[in-house]
Amino acid sequence: MGHVEDRWYKTQHHPGGRRERVKTDLFGKGLRYRVRYIGPDGKERKKSFPDRAKRDAEAFLVSTETDKLRGSYVDPLAGRMTFMEYAETWLRTRSFDESTRETTEFRVRKHLLPFFGSRQLASIKPGHIREWDAAMVGRLAPSTRSVVFAHLRTILGAAVDDERIVKNPCSAKSVKPPRPVQRRVVPWRYDQVSAIRGGLAQRYRPMVDLGTGCGLRQGEILGLGVDDIDFDAGWVHVSRQVKLVRSRLVFGLPKNDRDRRVPLPDSVALVLRQHVDDFAPTSLTLLWENPASDERVTVPLLFTTTRRGAINRRTFDGKSWRPAVVAAGIVPTRATGMHALRHFYASSLLDAGESIKALASYLGHADPGFTLRVYTHLMPASEERTRRFIDATFQQGVVERS
Known part of the structure; x- marks a missing residue:
């Protein structure tokens, strides 16, 4: 079970059972509270919080232990990989035919890496997705924008599957996927x-x-x-x-x-x-x-x-x-x-x-x-066929009644 450590104070035990909180050499320096816990792999993990943030530290510990029990724990260190590093791995391991791989590589490297490449996976938020999409308006055709967004959502979805991030920011309610303009097909004569x-x-x-x-x-x-x-x-x-x-x-x-x-x-x-x-x-x-x-x-x-x-x-x-x-x-x-x-x-x-x-x-x-x-x-309009069918039915009924 993990615990929250106060790095600024330590407890001294005196004869007779008396205990006293005294300042450590770290008092007033750096982040005060440090959460220490054991990850699913058996290795110790830790995360620090500033002064007056003990409740945040305790909430983080409770959330982490709950995620471990549910099997949904994600190592915070895993999300430090940059989008560029992960995207290149995704491109290399994704199953494509070669022509699709070529075009996908081009779109990812030209339209996604300049904005997301240096960002850590865990740092990418829905706001970043909205910001990127807004910047692409006018620069990319709606159909291309839609395809590139699909690449971004798939890459971040794979990061969720690989337990590098907890959830896909592209799936947030505030993120509206761009939709290609559906032009009506006009066949040649x-x-x-x-x-x-x-x-x-x-x-x-x-x-x-x-x-x-x-x-x-x-x-x-x-x-x-x-x-x-x-x-x-x-x-x-x-x-x-x-x-x-x-x-x-x-x-x-x-x-x-x-x-x-x-x-x-x-x-x-x-x-x-x-x-x-x-x-x-x-x-x-x-x-x-x-x-x-x-x-x-x-x-x-x-x-x-x-x-x-x-x-x-x-x-x-x-x-x-x-x-x-x-x-x-x-x-x-x-x-x-x-x-x-x-x-x-x-x-x-x-x-x-x-x-x-x-x-x-x-x-x-x-x-x-x-x-x-x-x-x-x-598809051929059916209105006239409907009229003819109903008229024929009614006429047949008139004949039978007479």
């Missing part, structure tokens, strides 16, 4: 998609068909092999993508680490058959996921550069896609990348009456709820 397709080199045009007709992501299109297409059964097997990791092209799993099957329309199959005849697939070998690994995968790719190499999305976007978008009379923005083809695909399926669950599966979304939030405004 068919004539716009057709114009962009016509502005691409012939060897790249079927990429538009796969985006609008199968909903594949850009990296999934670039990583598609001829063996992934079942022309007879009418399916596309999405099992990999081409990713840019630390400036190197690698193969990797699709987003959310899930492969999937997507229906292959006859019109798209016809285009792909012709493409295979015009541009024979090229077998290319790339590293798998991590440029530092030795694992390699060989795929007969459908789409390659004019030099028969894997396509770098940054080069393709700058030299092929963006000029085609401009030539189609569309102002290039962050919303006019190849991802817009997936919006065209989603709007077409919803207009045809496809379910959100099926659409989420085809798009490779982990949560159908996300698909619903993004595309709910594109």
Whole structure:
């Protein structure tokens, strides 16, 4: 059991049992009260308090002993680690695919370490979180701010799990997580998609068909092999993508680490058959996921550069896609990348009456709820169908009564 020690006084015992409190050599110097207790690891811990703070010392001792009994004790020394030290450890030990690790490292080091890096974990309070977030307004886009805040909350949450701090300051009621602005998706018209397709080199045009007709992501299109297409059964097997990791092209799993099957329309199959005849697939070998690994995968790719190499999305976007978008009379923005083809695909399926669950599966979304939030405004209005159904029901009732 711990106790509170008064460093300014000591008790002297005299013959006959008389006791006397006398000043020590430390009287008037430094902090007066020192709490001494044994930690769960069997080692002695101590914490000092100033003069006239005996009640605070006693309250600390009671709280510490209670936490030990509950199993929620956190060693105060553990929280002295700086945020920078802990964040670097978190980045090193967190399970990421390499492309996600690269972007996460960049955000943490650029947007979190300058503010929190030198602070001790235990010293970070909700007020610091609010101060940092307010400073990011106007400097970061709302969506980026939201992602960086999520990194901060996850790092401090891991510190709680590692028993370095008692609670996560990001979870305080006074801290309001930044929310990204949810912009409404406005799908391109068919004539716009057709114009962009016509502005691409012939060897790249079927990429538009796969985006609008199968909903594949850009990296999934670039990583598609001829063996992934079942022309007879009418399916596309999405099992990999081409990713840019630390400036190197690698193969990797699709987003959310899930492969999937997507229906292959006859019109798209016809285009792909012709493409295979015009541009024979090229077998290319790339590293798998991590440029530092030795694992390699060989795929007969459908789409390659004019030099028969894997396509770098940054080069393709700058030299092929963006000029085609401009030539189609569309102002290039962050919303006019190849991802817009997936919006065209989603709007077409919803207009045809496809379910959100099926659409989420085809798009490779982990949560159908996300698909619903993004595309709910594109679902066909049901008001007219409701009127027709009720009118038909009432008319049938009139006929039966007559």
